[in-house]
Amino acid sequence: MSVFHLQDLLVQAAAQFPERTFLFQDEAVITYAQAALKVDQMASGMLARGVCAGDRVLLVMENRVELPLLTLAATRIGAVFSVLTAQIMVESFQRIVGQCEPALVVLEAQRPELRDGLPSAVVWLDGVPEEHAARDHSYEALEQGERTEIPPSDGGDALAFLVFTSGSTGMPRGVMLSHANVGFVTKAIMQRLNYQETDRLALLLPMSFDYGFYQVFYALMSGCAVFIGRSEMSGPELPRILARHEITIVPGVPTLFAGLIKMQSYRPVPLPHLRLLTNTGDHLPLPHIRQLQQLFPAARVFPMYGLTECKRVSILLPEEIDAHENSVGRALDGTEVWAESPEGQRLAPGEVGEFIVSGPNVGLGYWRAPEETAKRYRSSANGIRLLVTGDYGAVDAGGFLHFHARSDFMIKHRGHRMSPVEIEEAACRSPLITAAGCIKDETKNTLCLFLACHGDQPDDAALFAELAQHLERAKLPDRLIYLAELPRTANQKVDRKALRALLTQEA
Amino acid sequence: MPTIETRLLDLLRPFLRLLPSDQTLAMDAELGKLGLDSLQSIDLLMALEQEFEVQIPDEKITVESFATPAHLLALVS
Secondary structure (H helix, E strand, C coil): CCCCCCHHHHHHHHHHCCCCEEEEECCEEEEHHHHHHHHHHHHHHHHHCCCCCCCEEEEECCCCCHHHHHHHHHHHCCCEEEEECCCCCHHHHHHHHHHHCCCEEEEECCCHHHHCCCCCEEEEECCCCHHHCCCCEEHHHHHCCCCCCCCCCCCCCCEEEEEEEECCCCCEEEEEEEHHHHHHHHHHHHHHHCCCCCCEEEECCCCCCHHHHHHHHHHHHHCCEEEECCHHHHCCCHHHHHHHCCCCEEEECHHHHHHHHHHHHHCCCCCCCCCEEEECCCCCCHHHHHHHHHHCCCCEEEEEECCHHHCCCEECCHHHCCCCCCEEEEECCCCEEEEECCCCCECCCCCCEEEEEECCCCCCEECCCHHHHHHHEEECCCCCEEEEEEEEEEECCCCEEEEEEECCCCEEECCEEECHHHHHHHHHCCCCEEEEEEEEECCCCEEEEEEEECCCCCCHHHHHHHHHCCCCHHHCCCEEEECCCCCECCCCCECHHHHHHHHHHHC | CCCHHHHHHHHHHHHCCCCCCCCCCCCCCCCHHHCCCHHHHHHHHHHHHHHCCCCCCHHHCCCHHHCCHHHHHHHHC
16 A cells, blocks of 8 residues: 555545536635646746755745645645744744744735745745845746656655644644644544535635644545635624535634524524534534524534644534533544543543543644653554643543543633643733733633733733734733732742632632 | 714724723724624624614625724714
């Protein structure tokens, strides 16, 4: 059997569904055959600009049709790509550049400030800014280059791409995923979700978020059409966008579905085509599942659980929801999940412990961070990679996972993963703030920032504006709570458990 | 009687958590940058229709029409 390479997905899709639409947005429609051709041209263009197998290619942009093509072109030559959010802060971007040492960066003309201090070649979408015209290139030049022979590159366990998330220290870290990881997980997920070539999927989640990006792989495997949307579309216009494009599949996060429920209840739009709603990023509350089922009787709702380090852990089938309320489903076929005690013992069914994942979905570790990697990834006695998730719950006798809590070191909010530390640090940059502690109020789904300050309490909006200079919008707290002093642990760290207790008392 | 414009700006303010309370809200301010997200836009739509006793036609409910106060003013007047 030949070793799986990510580009196999595109080659197979172009052979199997040449005339079917792969990507569409506004006026642009790209079929699978056209995509394969464009990707080859772009891959040749990347080679001509000195990008080699193993080099990193960073892509900073909103969702747009060019993005999947760029990633597939990087893959085609064996380069390692990473998609970064278009809203990225200059500082985090520079940290990531420092870590990755990219051979090529692709930017949008609307973020010229990201160019400052970049040593690598830059390709611009929407035109090359005048001041960089002498040394940089346009996307069009990359796309319209001559096709050259492309040398084969390693697939299998070779690194395919990096997904940057917040580490426990608040610093960005790159989760490494291999060709084999993607090949395995795409098949395993499609076994449960079963996208069809007649499907039309709305990609509203940003592709910098891994579940957004993986939709490209699922499309390649199934031959479905992907509408390239943006997260701003998950507001009042959402039902009508879904109707206009006859969307059948919506991959989402709880806030997206909350919006869909709200808008569809307020001003219903017939959505007869909708057949699959898949949720990840955060727990979809049971009442929301019920409302979705009521509003869209023909659609099937799939609650899922996963983390970037292994992409997907478990999927609950719609027909299993009634008998397994609040479960996040069974582990993917070919993988195993169990709960472990603090002493490292595998727990009996029903007992609560930390989830451990074992299987070909477990990624390679963190990019150039051996210590962080050692904390979260282990090898079993027979050499299989294990992931220590940091999440707590139980696996019942039927193999269904029941999620209890995330570790206090990581927060999932609005589908984004963040470290409380980065939010606390951003707050402490304000000269008025003396201490900060961030936790999520799970019952109210709000991100709470506890603060202590010098003198008078600053205006909330003024502090939000300061925070917004250092934090992406999704990481801005929903609530600011001032205390005279923050509770501390024995070693003088902010005591998040005590903060949590304050919220509980309040309720 | 306050003008439509004043009523609109007053209605908008609580949705904009990045707008300092002592700062005036310009008609061409980008609402997204002031903290309005897509989920809140739905609440805003409901609040607008109630306050101004209108039903905004479906085809006018677009991502763009929530871009600035001026865009919203066009929806309700």
